[in-house]
Structures are given as C-alpha cells and as structure tokens.
Amino acid sequence: MMEQTAKNILDSKQNDVIVEISHLKKTFGSNEVLKDINIKINKGENLVVLGKSGSGKSVLIKCLVGLINPDEGKMIALEKNISELKIDELNSIRKKIGFLFQSGALYDSMTVRENLLFPLRDLKEISKEEKIKLVEEALKNVGLEDTIDKMPSELSGGMRKRLGLARTLILKPEIMLYDEPTTGLDPITSKEISELILEVQKKYNTSSIIITHDMACAKITANRMIVLKEGVIDAEGTFDELEKSEDKWIRSFFE
C-alpha cells in the first residue's frame, strides 16, 4: 500500500521539527484569510493541506517563503525566523525551500532549458556541464526530455505543471511547498507526480507541505493532513482518520 510506504519512511526518521508556524494571522482589507494557524512539520514529513477554494491555502505557504508579510505570528523554518531575516539571509533560505506555484509561473521569455537553469544561476561551485546534466536529469524525472528547446507557450497545461515541478526540484530543496501539484492532470500522470513527490521525500529526506484537492494524491503522499476552514485548522490527522471523521463536511472532501 502506498500510504504505508509514506508512513514507513517517516517512522525511520527522528522527529526534528523543521517548520514551525505559530499564531499566524493575515488579513487583506476586511477579508480575514488566516486567523490563527499553528503548524509543526517534522523532518522528512509530508503534510497535506485541504481546504475549500479561497480558504487561504496558497496565502499560507506564500507567507512561509516571505512572499506575503503576515500581520502577526511567528514562522520558523530551518531554524530561522522568516519574518526577521534580512533580504540576503532570506534569499539563502529560499534556495533551500522549493515552491511549486499553482499556476506554474514559468518564465515566458525563456526556453525550457533556461527556465531550469534559472534557479542554478547563482551557484558558482557547479560547472556549466554539470548544470546542463542537472537540467536533463530534472526533465527526465518529469518525462519532458524532448521539450528542452521549446518555449513554455508551446507546452500543454499538464506539461507546464510538470516543468514547474522540475524547476522547483532542481535545487534539491530541504523543504518543498507544492501548491496543487496534480490539478489539471490525467489520473495516470497524477499518480506519477504523486509518486515522484514520494520519491523526492525518500531520496532527499525532504519535508513538504502539499496543497491538493486530489485525494488520490493525498492518499499516496500524506503522512499527516490538516483541514483549513475559516482561517483556522479545523481538523488534523492521517488520511484514514480524516476519511472516517465524524464531521460530514470533512468527509465530503473524500467523496
């Protein structure tokens, strides 16, 4: 069983807390998106976040990489307090945190190759040949070897999604934030992506937050799940626990 695998991976690791979010609050005008969010993620753990559209899932992970400044709260990632970092320190932390955008966020004016080389551009210790090799390897991981010289606009929606994933994984980050990695993909590719996420977790001991509406993906990847509702965490548990939840609203995610 797939979720069994995920659990085994976790059990073999010691429980170091790698991300700790406490009392996170974010308001846009009069729209209270996040009210009081508390999350701990252990090293090597995959946390799946569920929640209705507009419940603030994307805002949550954007706060974690400093793209959005929260109103209140403390976020510790890799032993650093994100809100207090100077821009240079923040940038070096960001290199260790991968972020897959919901929209893919590919650079339109660059080829697929240049898109993948972009996160590597500051790395002086890697030679050019090694970088090219990394790019090819990353593309192979998501099955896009043939597109290396294409422009992003020539790719299909699913291919763009996979390219976004390849670009995020190329730096082998310690923390991965996936914003709906499988949305818009067929069930087969979806499963492949979910297994890739699991493989990344296994291989590099990555800790991840995975936002998804895709229960098949959640089932494969989740060690633990939380449900976001009205700005707070409404429920928490493993996939099986939440699937059998008393709350009808939570169960409805699994139908």
Add this chain to the structure above:
Amino acid sequence: MNSTVTQLSAKINKAKDALGKLPSKMENQYNVFQIFFVNVANFSIFTGRFFKEMIKPPYEFNELMKQSYLIGYKSLSLVGITGFIMGLVLTIQSRPTLAEFGAESWLPAMISVSIVREIGPVITALICAGKVGSGIGAELASMKVTEQIDAMEVSGTNPFKYVIVTRVLSTTLMLPVLTVFNDVISMFGSFAGVNIKGDVSFHLYFAQAFAQLSFTDVIPSIIKTIFFGLAIGLIACYKGYNSNKGTEGVGEAANSSVVLASLMVFIVDIVAVQITSLFIN
C-alpha cells in the same frame, strides 16, 4: 534605508486606507488628489530603490546586454525610417519660406540644428515611449499576473535587480544611441530633400550642415536623451511592476506607461532646455 522605505510605504498604505474610509461624497473630491500624491510618493520610492539596487552588486550583466539588444537593436528600423522621413519632410516644408528671403543656402544648417537640438531627441524619445514603454509595461504586468516575479523571488533572485534595473538601464543607455542614429539618418533624409529641387553635392551639403553645429548643440541634447531614457524606463517599469489587477491590468499598464512616459519626455525637455540656457546662450 530598506526599512525606511518599507515604513514609508506602510504609512502611505495606511493613509490610503484612511482616505478610503471617508464618506463617499468627500471620497470623490479626494480621490484624484489622493491617487496622484500616492502615485508620486510611490514612484519616488521606486526611483530611489532603482538607484540603490543599481549600485549594489551583483550586476546582471548578461541580462543587461540582452535587454539592450531587444530595446536598442529592435527599434533601429523604426527610428531610422521615422528619422529619414522627418528630415525629408522638414526640408521640403522649410524650403519655400527660406526661398522667400533668398536664404536657401541656409537650409542644411537650419535643418541640422533643429534636428540635433530638438526634433531628433524628442521624436526618438516619443517613438521609444510608444514602442519600448508599452512593451515593458505589458511584459512586467503579465509577469506579475502569472507570478513569474514571485517565482524569481522565491528562487533567491532579486527580481528588482534582474528585471527592473536591467530594463531601466537599457533604455537609459540605448536612447542616446538611437538618437544619434536618428539624427544621422534625418540628415540623409534632408540631403535627399534638398536634392529634389536642387543639386547639392554630398560633400557641400554636409559641410554646410556641420558648419553651424557646435558641441554646445550636440552635447546637451545627447545628455538630455539620457534622462528621456531614464524617465521612459522608470515609468514603464513602475507601471508594469505595480500592476495587480489581473489580465485587465496588463493592457492598462501598457497604456498608462505610454501616456505618462510621453508626457514625462516633454517635461524633461522643458527642464533640460532651461538648464542648458543657463549655461549656454
């Protein structure tokens, strides 16, 4: 410096919110001023940040070259054609007036002075405001909408440096080059215009044209174009970078970039003429 900038923008946002809460009647009266002053303040902060980020290493040299190529080289043909027609038309139009005074031999000198001093720089700047300004405005706005700017930021690259500093510097560097090119082509246009109704040798024409041109004509007008380029780049980048209204904002950013940049070209021109006349009579 950074913290004062963020503090200042936080204050401005607070003021914006406060003004937003005024009763609706008052709001209408305040709206225009509010938007104007908030924009001026934000633009000043933006400009300050540009200079700060420009000085700070690392420098994005490759991207600067790429942008200069895109902005400069790709505008050459448009600038050239416009310049040629301008020189030609100006000559044909001016000839009858000068002929009335029997001063036709002054034609080359008059045209070259007016082109180099004023028409060349302003026309080139307006063309760039239209072509380059709208391009940058739309490109940046769509990069913002599709989260490409955010993606750069999370991959540890400073998008302000990579995207904005390079583009503003490129327009600043390329506008003088394009202006010189435009001036030269205009003179060829004017030479063609002179020869429609007369027969002036190439050598004689250019000897006459340059006889009246001195460094006090050329240098200030070239320096002026540097500021034209800076204004166009800054305004287009400001409008594009601060657009956050989705796809609709893309068109709006392109549009307002062109309008504001063109207006700014004339404002810079007036200031430049005043300053020049202080030193040179």
